Each structure stands twice: as C-alpha cells, then as structure tokens.
Amino acid sequence: MFIIMNDRFGSYAWLKFGSKRRVVVMAMTEEEMFPAEISRNTKQYGKRVTLCNLSGTLKELISAGIITCTDTSVVRGRPYSLTPKGKAYQERLRTSQSALDYFKKNDEPYS
Numbered sequence: 001m002f003i004i005m006n007d008r009f010g011s012y013a014w015l016k017f018g019s020k021r022r023v024v025v026m027a028m029t030e031e032e033m034f035p036a037e038i039s040r041n042t043k044q045y046g047k048r049v050t051l052c053n054l055s056g057t058l059k060e061l062i063s064a065g066i067i068t069c070t071d072t073s074v075v076r077g078r079p080y081s082l083t084p085k086g087k088a089y090q091e092r093l094r095t096s097q098s099a100l101d102y103f104k105k106n107d108e109p110y111s
Helices: 011-016 019-027 035-045 051-063 084-095 097-102
Strands: 067-069 080-082
Touching (some): 019 084
16 A cells, blocks of 8 residues: 655655655665665665565655656666656755754664
C-alpha cells in the first residue's frame, strides 16, 4: 500500500518528513541513476534503502512529480532522474539546517 501525498501538506513537507523519500532524493547525485546505484548511495545519508523498499518509494516520488523514469521501455533496471521540482527540493534539503540533522548518524541509543 502506498501513501500518496496528502492535500493538507505541501509536497515539500511530504518529502521532508518521509525518511525514505528524503534519503532517496538526496542520494540521486547524477543525471540518470539506476535503482542499484540509488540504493547504494542512500547509505551515506544514514538510512540504507534496499532495492525491495526502493521500488515503492520510487513509485511514490514519480506520482508526486519529484522524479521521472527516463526510459520506460526497459523492464529491469530503469534509469531515473530528478525533475526540476525534485532538483529544487534536493537543493532545499541540502541547504536546510534542520534537514541536515536528519542525515547525521546518531550512535547514541534512544533514551
């Protein structure tokens, strides 16, 4: 089951507060990336998104207009890229001080 963006929240808030969505957008560092590359890059943002979980997250981000599949004729390993909206959100996440706290690895146990 996919959670589609709620009308009460803007798409940036929906992206920012979804940990997998946020990490996937930040992990897209090249113009076209394959799911295996995206999954590998997510680790550097503190939360590894496996290929199994990535598929659903990519579908959510496509429906929100944040990423796009650049070649739909391929059955496996389709290339994805950020839309202009996705690039703007990625830059906003990168420069937001509170968002930077999301990507810090915390080694301390929760109390």
